[in-house]
Amino acid sequence: MKFVLLLLLCLGATLAPAQELSATDAWKLSWRMYMSKIEKNYELGERQFDSLRATKSRIDKKLMLTGLEIVNQRNDIAKVSEILKELDVETLEYLCGKNFIHKDSPDYVHCRSFNTEVSHPELELDIIKMFVNDQMVRGANMESILNRYNLKKEAVVKGLDMPATDLENRTRLKEILSKHGFPTKKMVGAEAMNAIFLIIQHSDRDKSWQRSQLPNIELAVKNGDMDGQSYAYLYDRIKLGAGEKQLYGTQFTSLDPKTNQIELGPTEDPGNLDKRRMEVGMMPIDAYKRLALISSRK
Template identity: 35%
Template sequence: MRKILLLPFIFLPVILFAQGQHTLMDTLRAQLEIVFKADQQYRLPLEGMAKKYGWNSHQVDSLYEGMSIRDSIDLGIVTHILDTYGWIGTDSIGPSGSTTLWVVIQHADPDVQKKYLPMMRTAVAQGRAHANELAYLEDRVALEEGRKQTYGTQFQLNKKTNKYIIAPIEDEPNVDRRRAAIGLEPLEDYARDAGIAYKLPASPPAKPAQGPDKNP
């Protein structure tokens, strides 16, 4: 009888811990859903507003002002989560929760992006974050550091034509292999969907093998 009576006391802390963890993750998941909606609140109407009123209009300026304020709030929430719990996996906060962590960091200042990039790399390696989303952050940080991007996710404005183009890519002829490996569509399709004319360059021809030197 004594052993039976002790069982509830042995398992009660474990049950409470599990319930506490479940409640915490549910709370964080719900919080991140709000953050994502807030992040998109000013970004989704931006292009339509610019087409209607112009990029230098008061309406667009108002969206940017609201975006800046909202981004600061969201960044505080997300960095607190990351600094406290690390990059929480999709198994705990769902795919959309992990996406929200990435979205907010991607929209932050370069120093913030660089700070949390290694954390996201580790999360992707452990299957707790999305590799295709990491590619965008990798490319942004590379360009900010004066390097070429790896996956071709980032655009830049051509000041001569005033049109957007794909930013410089390292080993560009093989970019689609890298994109396919992480679930991204071919770069030509990605560029076309963004209204950018792009043609993937052909790989340079292989150099013929040289025979032994016959000169004395």
């Protein structure tokens, strides 16, 4: 009898429902998974993804994409398909909008009910071209964006230096805002909305105008047209530019990949920095520093 009872207890322990991680622990594990992807440790990343999925914690849609990309790297297409069947509508719509599911894939059935067309496609393309120039002058590889929008590099890239590129983009964006108001994701899509943020972020030579756009970014975040870190990055940049302390720890005063030395700009209440970063969907500050060092070595 004791043996049977012990066996039942053991089975009960095995079959017990997964424990829910605290919001903070789930957040940290999610970003550890993200860093595993950055460092191309896909085996570890998949284990971290599986651990997250085994809990009751909701996985942020951006990090769900990261997890699925890791599983793709592990060539487990069947597993990707099974996970897609479990996802909520909001996450599926996000994945479809990010073109994670190829139109030729059987899994594209999940995307057919979503209207991924934007209401202003010509405006979207105009902003994407500005985005390409903004990023390429900063050394980014934009081949995937060029391919996604069927753009030819030689027809898009103007070859200007950074100040001239920023000035041209800023001037054009001002024209767009004057004519259309501040765009939305439905108008131009998520990629173009991110481009708008970056053009504003890189408008340090017009600080007054840059500052005037912070309320627009804040409203876009509230409406789901941009993510919270867009507001955080711009807020910090404006504050430091005005000689004040940043709030979210997005800006560095020094970064040396040779010595692994990295220093944040002056920051309000550093003891609660990670709490604030978590609230706007950003990664823990230690992971952010590590990512900055990795990126600076490329």
